[in-house]
Amino acid sequence: MKKVIVYIGLFIGLFFCIGIFCYIRYINSSNHQTKKYIQSLKSKINYYIPTYQQRYIDYKQKHWNLSDEDVVTYVNLNLDKNFYTNTFPSPYQNTKYILINKFYYVDKKYVPNHLKIIKNCTKGNIYLVEEALTHFEQMCKDIKKENLNIRAISAYRDYNYQLNLYNRYLVNDTKENVDTYSARPGYSEHQSGLTVDIDNLVTDFNDFESTDEFLWMQKNAYKYGFILRYPKDKENITGYMYESWHYRYVGKKVATYIKKHNITFDEYYARFLNTMVNYS
Numbered sequence: 105m106k107k108v109i110v111y112i113g114l115f116i117g118l119f120f121c122i123g124i125f126c127y128i129r130y131i132n133s134s135n136h137q138t139k140k141y142i143q144s145l146k147s148k149i150n151y152y153i154p155t156y157q158q159r160y161i162d163y164k165q166k167h168w169n170l171s172d173e174d175v176v177t178y179v180n181l182n183l184d185k186n187f188y189t190n191t192f193p194s195p196y197q198n199t200k201y202i203l204i205n206k207f208y209y210v211d212k213k214y215v216p217n218h219l220k221i222i223k224n225c226t227k228g229n230i231y232l233v234e235e236a237l238t239h240f241e242q243m244c245k246d247i248k249k250e251n252l253n254i255r256a257i258s259a260y261r262d263y264n265y266q267l268n269l270y271n272r273y274l275v276n277d278t279k280e281n282v283d284t285y286s287a288r289p290g291y292s293e294h295q296s297g298l299t300v301d302i303d304n305l306v307t308d309f310n311d312f313e314s315t316d317e318f319l320w321m322q323k324n325a326y327k328y329g330f331i332l333r334y335p336k337d338k339e340n341i342t343g344y345m346y347e348s349w350h351y352r353y354v355g356k357k358v359a360t361y362i363k364k365h366n367i368t369f370d371e372y373y374a375r376f377l378n379t380m381v382n383y384s
Contacts, residue, residue, distance in 0.1 A: 149176050151375045159184055178341070180374035182207045187343050188288065196377065200235065200329075200355045202296050203373045206283075206343045209290040212263035216297035222256050231260040233297040236329075236353035240300060243328040252317045257309055257349075258301040261294035284345050293333065298353045300330075313348035325351060326359040331369060338368050 145152050145160060149172065152160075156179050163184045164175045182190050187206040194208040198217045204210055218234040225244035232240060244254055261269075267289035273282045293299040303309040304317040312318050325331065333352040334344045354362070354369055362372055 145172055145176060149173060151180060151378070152176055153180060153378075156180065177371055177374045180378045181341070181370055183341065187283065188291070200233075200298060200353060200358075201373075201377055202298070203369065203377070204287075204291060204293045204296055205370060206287075206291055210295055212290060214295060215262065216260070216295075219260055219297050222259065225253075225255045227255055227257045230256045230258065230300075231297065232256070232300060233260075233353075236298050236300070239328040239330070239353065243325070243330065247317065247320055247324075250320060252320055253305050254302045254317050254321070255305055256300045257303050259294065259299065260297040261292060263289050263295060266290075266292045266295065283343070284339075285347075287344075293352060299333065300351055300353075301347075301349050302351060303349060309349040318348055321351070326363040327356065329353050329356045329359050331359050331362050333369065335368065341368050341370050 141161070141164070142157060153176075156176075159179045160175055163179050164170070164172070167175065167178075170178070178184065185207070191207050191209055194202055194204050194210050196202045197210065197214065202210075216233050219231045220234045220237050222230045222232055222237060222240070224241050240256065247254055266287060270282065270286050270288055273286050287293070301309060302317075302321075303312055304315045307315050321330075322332070330351045330353050332348070333350050334342050334347040336346045339345060352369060354372075358369075358372060362369060
């Protein structure tokens with residue numbers, strides 16, 4: 105009987121040792137694989153941010169279906185966090201590279217430099233930053249050559265305007281829903297003075313996608329430095345529902361790249377602009 109107990113004890117001890125050995129091998133193998141993964145990211149992705157290393161690893165473990173490029177891009181955009189958390193003052197203020205979204209905000213007192221009133225192709229007293237205005241009015245002039253029309257129905261909005269707009273939506277809808285189609289004050293691109301909502305003078309702006317003017321914009325807006333800011337199937341990145349009427353001025357070079365690669369301005373920012381800013 106004693107021998108049986110001894111054998112059982114030895115067996116348990118041996119089993120325990122084997123378990124510990126396998127666990128150590130697993131940990132070492134896992135660490136080795138992690139190191140290889142990080143080295144791979146560093147070598148092939150030039151917008152890799154070293155201080156985000158653990159965040160890349162954690163995000164990849166949750167989203168194995170994403171490419172490494174997308175993992176780094178999304179983490180650079182803070183998409184591993186909930187919207188309106190981990191927020192920062194928006195860099196590149198008073199430039200066409202400014203990103204205002206659910207992670208980057210501007211102060212309530214922020215007013216962009218060089219705001220000018222739109223004199224042509226407008227519904228009323230609407231302002232854009234001068235550089236964006238110049239290209240918008242040229243675009244408006246050129247589209248008329250095709251017997252088509254666009255006009256600005258909204259552009260620059262100050263903080264208080266957006267606050268009142270957002271609160272009006274909340275009267276009849278939940279915050280969760282409102283956040284999909286309206287920016288919180290301080291987080292609206294309209295405050296940059298680089299964004300313009302348009303219609304074709306006839307069709308309601310909500311149905312702009314059904315117009316010939318929309319088709320023209322899809323083909324030509326980038327030539328004037330404008331992009332469709334909230335495109336279809338990018339809601340998980342932008343945080344907003346598709347808006348066929350909402351255009352953002354980013355300059356011809358950036359707009360051409362975005363058009364060619366079918367990405368959002370958020371993704372462009374994560375790959376070419378965010379790496380120049382230290383958030384550590």
